[in-house]
Amino acid sequence: MHKVKIKDIGGELGLIERIKSKIKPYSKDVVAGIGDDAAVLKYGKKNYILFTTDMLVENVHFSLKYFTPEQIGMKAIEQNVSDIAAMGGIPKFALVSLALPRNIDVGFIDRLYSGINKKSKKYEISIVGGNISHSEKIIASVAMIGFAEKKYLTLRNGAKIGDLIFCSGDAGKSSAGLKLLKQNTGGKSIKKHLEPVSRLNLARKLAKIGINSMIDVSDGVASEIRHICKESKVGAIIYADKIPISKDTIIDSKKIKKNPIGFALYGGEDFELIFTANKNKMKQLKKHGVKAIGEIVDKKYGIKLAKDSKKYNLKNGFDHFKRF
């Protein structure tokens, strides 16, 4: 009998759609479930609960060849903070689940927790529990609760035709760093891969200014724009030359003969923010160093990338299995 594999149903996105179609919310209190950076749950008059989780798996999301234990701990927290940030919220509480090889050194665990604690302190997140179990490969799974005032909640589905599309900062830096590491080449991008930093403070400012939709860059700018367009039922045009890319990323890309725009569009885990806002917010937003990279258009125009006065269809982002 032919066995159906994940690639046969459209890869990760197909799988997520399949799972989504099988799941039923049993509570009227689910404002947003599968299909955003964090789940949004009604609770109380003023605030929503935000609820998210992310898992780091050895040799899938990190290699011990490159990452110190501290960096694994730091990234495990940052990626969840980035999800809460992308909703316009504030992270508050986290649970840490670790699966570790039986003969691991306690020093490794201490250092991993140093990384977790460093970031918990920075963001004032309370680690309130978790569990530890065995596994051949190291797994760090963090679940996080945050809150967003109802007026500041920012979903993926609020983009409006005519909105400008913004990117919060340099894109592609993390994936350029990963490529350097794999090619055994030095460069400033490497630290961006090993120690990515979420944009929580900026996200809060953006939410207060009033933006229409937001997502964090987990899988490359292209993928995130596709998510916003899908959830908001709109199209988009992105200007390749407007995408912010740092000098370091350009220098590092040259070393390994890669196009930095490729990293920005299809690389992942920059933890920058992609968001859309009405044009009349432009002046306020520009003060925060964000860059307009495109515009939301009617769905019928599709999702296009403009480069050298040509228009291309925006391909998918990096297609490993991912968040849903």
Place this chain on the structure above:
Amino acid sequence: MHKVKIKDIGGELGLIERIKSKIKPYSKDVVAGIGDDAAVLKYGKKNYILFTTDMLVENVHFSLKYFTPEQIGMKAIEQNVSDIAAMGGIPKFALVSLALPRNIDVGFIDRLYSGINKKSKKYEISIVGGNISHSEKIIASVAMIGFAEKKYLTLRNGAKIGDLIFCSGDAGKSSAGLKLLKQNTGGKSIKKHLEPVSRLNLARKLAKIGINSMIDVSDGVASEIRHICKESKVGAIIYADKIPISKDTIIDSKKIKKNPIGFALYGGEDFELIFTANKNKMKQLKKHGVKAIGEIVDKKYGIKLAKDSKKYNLKNGFDHFKRF
């Protein structure tokens, strides 16, 4: 240089104490953190948020030789429900993180989700997101949010000297079943291992009657009583002959020449409840089929097991790495 291993620092419990000592809560809203079945977070006037997570790792917590995909999904939900139940609360929302081999059949994922959905439906839990990533071995990590009315919250630390200690139902059935499976022997205990059921409804009734402390049986009755005593700063005496053990467990234990009390005391994952209550609640509690198995005493008397008119020190439960 000598590397320090987990066994060198007192095993799992030593590791959990070590982690606990390194972690600082950054919020006054943490009512209970590490050291209970679920974290308890202040929010609103009437209720607390309960927050818990549990991970199932292939070949550590389940083997595909024994478990169907549905059963893995069911257990992943049940074990978190059991944690929420042990706090006196109600589960509401869950995130599911899966790590799966790259070439896994989609049918396997469908069946795993059937198990998740079956239990979500039973308990009216909304699955509100999660993520999927790669791993050689299957990992299912569930994070769950529940609520407990302040008046019903039941912690591990409320046991009082003179309290009776109760067990909600038959203990040892799950670990007897696992032993049968490993010895390739049939018996009714096997289903208890593959499809454990939490005692949510009973836990809610107990919380409403008014009990002083509660924990679910994840690692055997002995281990759970030690947890209650440690958190409540008391001692205990348990009467071995009072511990409820089903006929099936006794029959199955005989087949494999094991003492069923061993399974009850030191086996795990029955998802029964151990709780303590004032003697004056005895009449009300008995209506619900729970059994008094011992008494809380002053800390100076330690934690003892009485059997055949002798008293023994109660050994630790099954010492795999575990929840903290």
